[in-house]
Amino acid sequence: MTQANENVGFIGIGLMGQGMAKNIVEKGYPLTVIAHRNRAPVEDLVARGATEAKSMEEMASSCTLIFLCLTGSPEVAAAVAALKPGLAKGSVIVDCSTSDPTVTQRIAAELAEIGVDFADAPLSRTPKEAWEGTLDCMVGADDAVFARIEPVIATWAAKIVHIGGIGDGHRMKLLNNFISLGYAALYSEALALSRKVGIPIAEFDKVIRGGRMDCGFYQTFMGYALEGNREAHKFTLGNAYKDMRYVESMANAVTVTTTMSSAVKNAFALAMANGGDGPEDYVPHLSDFIAKANGIA
Known part of the structure; x- marks a missing residue:
């Protein structure tokens, strides 16, 4: 898919996520975000051109590629469970959190059963680099999924390493x-x-x-x-x-x-x-x- 037909979702617009999401929307991708506790990042991103989803299922049904930038595996598992009813076959979820690799592989297997791909793409550096679009990223994904997600990751990462298969990024x-x-x-x-x-x-x-x-x-x-x-x-x-x-x-x-x-x-x-x-x-x-x-x- 290209910028014209890849609709990107972003869950977790906190210290790192807000800067990452900012770069995605400013570099030409349609972006959907969702609020958690703090509305200020949502309002900032909407002002930059993003759309706000009212529910996780709404985000799932409107996006082809969804990034997660959450605290850890429990939060990632909960987010995926909430998205799952609305996910279309062929969509991709990318976990940018620092997560437990065993949980990553389990979630990937569960999503594969409904035709949804999963990748792990955790980050290195700080919120400053997230805002500047110069993070480091290490990706665990099969080759076809990596080829699809790499251009979007490149909006917020200056160094991207395809480290191996699912779980290897984490x-x-x-x-x-x-x-x-x-x-x-x-x-x-x-x-x-x-x-x-x-x-x-x-x-x-x-x-x-x-x-x-x-x-x-x-x-x-x-x-x-x-x-x-x-x-x-x-x-x-x-x-x-x-x-x-x-x-x-x-x-x-x-x-x-x-x-x-x-x-x-x-x-x-x-x-x-x-x-x-x-x-x-x-x-x-x-x-x-x-x-x-x-x-x-």
């Missing part, structure tokens, strides 16, 4: 998040230790920044830890904890030891258990919880 996303969230846990402990031995964060940063240990994730993390910008990396501690539980589950299923991933998960569990479960508690704020656990105000 497997790779969990590996990606294991590394990034591992950095967060490592930085948080290193900063606590640095302060304990009398090296201020600003001096620590002078050594790391611009050296071999520097990277994009370090810079956004330090946007909070050093500069105090609470919105430097808007990915919640709750989502990080969920993702690390998925990583641990994936490792358990194939009998891989989880020495490092369980340690990272437990760092986020500590934050969650001590009040870091709010909607504006973001990954760089982990440094505060690790500092407090070590007696640093």
Whole structure:
């Protein structure tokens, strides 16, 4: 299908989804969105040319390709169940959430029975890149489905990797998040230790920044830890904890030891258990919880 006859739906217009949806409609695709709790993103997208669906079934019946950008597998399964009665044979659902690969494969099998394709296309980077249309995306899909969805994904992603079949996008996303969230846990402990031995964060940063240990994730993390910008990396501690539980589950299923991933998960569990479960508690704020656990105000 082309832009002229591919009708795109988008469910989950939150921190990441709003920017992604903005790029889809501004780059020429007919777009349908649906409200959840916050009407502001819906009103913004409608003003840009999108249509608002009144129900999930209405969206399913009017769209040929539907993107999901939700919290995790339970929310994805619920959304698919709500869409299912209205889905037409030949339509495609693309899950951009960070989800459990076993659930992804189960949903794909269920949809295949009614002639609907499913793909996993999780993201990397931040809401800033979502708005700019420069996200990274790793896709799990068969070749024909990938060829169909790639042009739409390209409206909001600058780097697209067809990683393999259904479920492989989510497997790779969990590996990606294991590394990034591992950095967060490592930085948080290193900063606590640095302060304990009398090296201020600003001096620590002078050594790391611009050296071999520097990277994009370090810079956004330090946007909070050093500069105090609470919105430097808007990915919640709750989502990080969920993702690390998925990583641990994936490792358990194939009998891989989880020495490092369980340690990272437990760092986020500590934050969650001590009040870091709010909607504006973001990954760089982990440094505060690790500092407090070590007696640093």
